[in-house]
Amino acid sequence: xxxxxxxxxxxxxxxxxxxxxxxxxxxxxxxxxxxxxxxxxxxxxxxxxxxxxxxxxxxxxxxxxxxxxxxxxxxxxxxxxxxxxxxxxxxxxxxxxxxxxxxxxxxxxxxxxxxxxxxxxxxxx
Numbered sequence: 001x002x003x004x005x006x007x008x009x010x011x012x013x014x015x016x017x018x019x020x021x022x023x024x025x026x027x028x029x030x031x032x033x034x035x036x037x038x039x040x041x042x043x044x045x046x047x048x049x050x051x052x053x054x055x056x057x058x059x060x061x062x063x064x065x066x067x068x069x070x071x072x073x074x075x076x077x078x079x080x081x082x083x084x085x086x087x088x089x090x091x092x093x094x095x096x097x098x099x100x101x102x103x104x105x106x107x108x109x110x111x112x113x114x115x116x117x118x119x120x121x122x123x124x125x
Contacts, residue, residue, distance in 0.1 A: 033079060034076055034103065035076070037075055037084075038106065039109035039110045040071045041071045041073070042112050043115065044112065048072075049071045050070065052091075054085070054111070056099075058080055063075050079103035079104075080101060081098045083097035086111045090115065090116055091113040091116055
C-alpha cells in the first residue's frame with residue numbers, strides 16, 4: 001500500500017514539474033484519479049493575503065482551507081468539476097465556477113480579491 005502512495009506521489013511531482021500531463025504515458029495517468037489544487041490569494045496590488053478562507057466544493061466533496069502566512073493554499077481532491085470561493089474581511093467575496101480539475105495534474109489557481117467599498121451611513125437629525 002505504501003509503495004502505491006509513493007508511486008502516486010512521484011507521478012504527481014512529475015506532472016507538476018512538467019506543468020502538463022501530456023508528457024507522461026497514459027498508464028501513469030490511469031493510476032492517478034486525484035488532482036492537486038494549489039494557489040495564492042492576492043489583493044489588487046498582488047500582495048498576498050494570509051488567513052483568507054478558500055472553499056473548494058462540488059456535489060460530492062467540500063474542503064474549507066485557510067491560506068498560510070504567505071497567502072498560499074494546497075489541497076488534494078478527486079478530479080472533477082468544482083466551485084472555488086474565497087473570503088477575507090475587507091474584501092469582496094471571490095467565486096469561480098466551474099473549475100475543471102483534471103486527474104493527475106497539479107492545478108494552479110491564483111485568486112485576486114478586490115477591496116470591498118466601505119459602507120458609509122449618513123445620519124440626519
